[in-house]
Amino acid sequence: MENEQRKELKVTAIASGTVIDHIPAQNVFQVIKILGLDRSKEMVLFGTYLDSRKYGKKGIIKVSNTFFESDEINKIALVAPSATLIVIKDYKVASKSKVQIPDVVNNIVKCFNPNCITNAEAVPTKFDVIRDEEVLKLRCHYCEKTTMKDDMVFF
C-alpha cells in the first residue's frame, strides 16, 4: 500500500483520460511511440521503474482527455501484454480492462527479414500474430518469415 501511494505521488492523478498501468518498466517509451503520444497535444505523464508489488518494477502512462479505441490500444499488447487500461472520468475510475493481443498487426512493426519487400519498397507491413506455446511471434504476410518478440522494431 505504501508503495502504491508513493507511486501516486510520483505520477499525479488526472482529471479525465486514460491510465495505462502495469507496462513492463523497460517498454514505456515503446508504448508512447506506438500510441503516438510523443506527438500528443494533451498532457502526458509517465513513470518508469516504479515499484510494483505484482511485477517488481513497472511503468505507467497517464494521458489527459484521450480515450482509445480497442483496435488502437491493442497494438501495445506486443510490448505490454500485461497492461491494464483504466478510463478516468472526474478523477474516478470509470472502467478497467486488459489489453487483448490482436490477430493481425498492421504497419507498426518492421519485418525482421532484410530481404523482405516491405524493407525495400514503400509497402505497409502486415503480420499474422502467432502464439506458439505462449511465445508471441509475427508472421509476415508478404515474405512469410517470422519476426520474434525480441526482434520487433517499431516504426
Place this chain on the structure above:
Amino acid sequence: MKNRSLVSINDFTKEQQLRILDIAEEFEQHPTQRILEDFVVATLFFEPSTRTRLSFESAASRLGARVIGFSSSASSSVSKGESLKDTILTVSNYSDIIVMRHPKDGSARYASEVSPVPVINAGDGANQHPTQTLLDMYSIRKTQGTLDNLNIAFIGDLKYGRTVHSLSMALTQFNTTFHLVSPPELKLPSYVKRHIKDKNLTYHQYTDLMEVIPVADIIYMTRIQRERFSDPMEYEKVKNVYNLENSMLADSKDTVKVLHPLPRINEISEDVDDNPKAYYFQQALNGVFVRQALLATILGVR
C-alpha cells in the same frame, strides 16, 4: 481458379492442385493448342532465371499467346529507379497475366495485391516457387502412379532450399513418409518439420545418403547453393558431401526415380543420366505442361 493469382502453393487447395495436374496431363498429350491466341502473357524477370523463364515462354507460345517482358532488371525501367508497384501497374495495362521472378521475399504477394491482372509467382527471393512444386508433384504422380503413401527422400541443402520446403509442405497432404538427408548444419528448418508433425506423419533424418537408397520411391537431390553461405569455409566443408553415382543405385527400388530441380553441379554424376531411374530432364519438360495448365486455367479457357 479463373483470375486467381498463384503466389504460394497454399493459395490453391489440394483439389485445385490436383486439377492443375490433371489438366497438365491433357497438355502432355496435346502440347500445341492455339487456345490463348487472344492473350498477352508478360514475363517480368527482375533477376535472371533462364530456365524458368524459357519454360513459361515455351508454355505460352505452345498455346498461341504472345509474350512480352524482360529478362533482367538491367533491361527494364527498374534500373531507372521505378518502384515494383509502378512497374506492375504499367505492365498490367499491356498484358492479361503477369509471370514474375523477383529477388525480394514477398514481392509476388505484393504485386498480386496491386495488380489488376493475375500474377503467377515464378520465384520471390528465398520464399516461394509454387510452379516448381506443382511440376515436382506432377513428376512424382506420373512416375509412381499416385501421390499417396510414398517414401520421399530429400538430399542436400534442406535448410535453404525453398524447393524442398514448398514440396515437403505440399506432400503433407498425401501421407508421405519423409527421409531427410543433409549435413547437420543444413537440416530441414523446424517450421517445415512442424507441418509434418502437425499431420502426424513420419520423418527420419540421416547424414548418410546410402541409408535411404533402398527405401525411397523418389530420390530428390538438391544443389548446395554457394550463394547461401556467408562463410566460404562453411561452403567448402559441405559442397561435395552428396554425390550420387550410378553404382550407388544398385540396391534401389526398381520403380525409384531420381529428381532434381536443376541446375545440377556435381550432386548427380553424369553416369546416372543414362539410367532409366534418372528423371530430372523429363521433370523439367513436365514444367512446361504444368505451366500451360496454369496459364489456361487462370486465363479462364480451361
